Amino acid sequence: MTESKTSPAVESSLTALAVSLRGVTKTYDNGVMALGPFDLAVRNGEFVSLLGPSGCGKSTVLRLIAELSAPSSGTVRVARHEGEVLPGHGIGFVFQEPTLMPWTNVRENVRLPLKLAGVPKAEGRARADAALASVGLADFADSFPRELSGGMKMRVSLARALVTDPDILLMDEPFAALDEITRFRLNNDLLALWRSLRKTVIFVTHSVFESVYLSQRVVVMTARPGRIQADIRIETVEPRGEEFRTSAAYSDYCRRVSAALAPSYSEQSTL
Numbered sequence: 001m002t003e004s005k006t007s008p009a010v011e012s013s014l015t016a017l018a019v020s021l022r023g024v025t026k027t028y029d030n031g032v033m034a035l036g037p038f039d040l041a042v043r044n045g046e047f048v049s050l051l052g053p054s055g056c057g058k059s060t061v062l063r064l065i066a067e068l069s070a071p072s073s074g075t076v077r078v079a080r081h082e083g084e085v086l087p088g089h090g091i092g093f094v095f096q097e098p099t100l101m102p103w104t105n106v107r108e109n110v111r112l113p114l115k116l117a118g119v120p121k122a123e124g125r126a127r128a129d130a131a132l133a134s135v136g137l138a139d140f141a142d143s144f145p146r147e148l149s150g151g152m153k154m155r156v157s158l159a160r161a162l163v164t165d166p167d168i169l170l171m172d173e174p175f176a177a178l179d180e181i182t183r184f185r186l187n188n189d190l191l192a193l194w195r196s197l198r199k200t201v202i203f204v205t206h207s208v209f210e211s212v213y214l215s216q217r218v219v220v221m222t223a224r225p226g227r228i229q230a231d232i233r234i235e236t237v238e239p240r241g242e243e244f245r246t247s248a249a250y251s252d253y254c255r256r257v258s259a260a261l262a263p264s265y266s267e268q269s270t271l
């Protein structure tokens with residue numbers, strides 16, 4: 001018998017899966033087959049983007065992972081860490097719209113998931129302030145949403161998703177409505193947060209450029225029903241920054257991802 005160089009415990013922690021979807025299909029009640037069969041495995045701490053044409057089932061994948069929807073067939077597994085996790089909050093979800101409550105201030109918007117989970121007010125406020133500091137909004141806790149720019153509102157939405165300290169962050173086109181400079185800035189800040197917090201991130205986008213800039217893997221989906229068209233690993237020196245964005249390697253990856261995506265669009269036009 002050959003001796004393993006790595007202990008089984010270390011080996012399993014290195015390869016531990018945060019999310020696994022196997023043979024998953026989803027047909028909605030109206031008969032639309034949105035997904036599948038779809039297989040995806042995401043390791044702990046990975047940053048993975050889902051890219052594909054409109055209506056190919058990207059949001060459906062996120063909703064299945066968040067258990068907001070059940071698969072029609074196949075299995076969806078989500079690992080939860082063993083530390084202190086608020087019930088139902090091992091996952092943070094950031095949507096395209098920041099959906100903030102206009103009648104209350106930024107701190108209270110961020111505190112909402114903790115309030116719903118019954119966390120005492122003083123503790124909730126302290127955690128909300130810490131989450132706001134992590135997204136660069138320490139000085140805006142008492143502001144109201146109407147006083148904030150689109151980018152700042154999105155930061156609040158991100159802070160609200162982080163306040164429960166989830167293991168997994170699901171992001172559904174969070175920066176799509178923002179201007180390009182704000183989007184670049186938020187991309188950099190998200191990468192810095194990911195590096196320091198080491199959450200697992202599954203990020204839906206329509207942008208080839210954004211997916212390559214942010215991710216360790218870009219998963220390209222086919223037209224509906226969404227399946228995996230390509231799974232492309234983006235290997236580059238870390239941390240990424242403007243140097244990567246203007247590099248030949250970045251352009252090469254963008255070309256590869258675009259080429260993988262092209263058949264999904266021609267498939268879609270024949271539907």
Ligand SMILES: Nc1ncnc2c1ncn2[C@@H]1O[C@H](COP(=O)(O)OP(=O)(O)OP(=O)(O)O)[C@@H](O)[C@H]1O
Nearest residue numbers: 028029030032034053054055056057058059060061
């Ligand atoms: N609740 C629902 N009931 C019926 N059909 C739905 C429902 N949710 C989504 N669909 C349909 O399922 C398909 C996949 O939708 P989904 O929102 O997952 O796609 P998407 O790739 O995220 O699209 P987009 O990029 O435009 O946001 C679409 O055809 C959509 O119309």
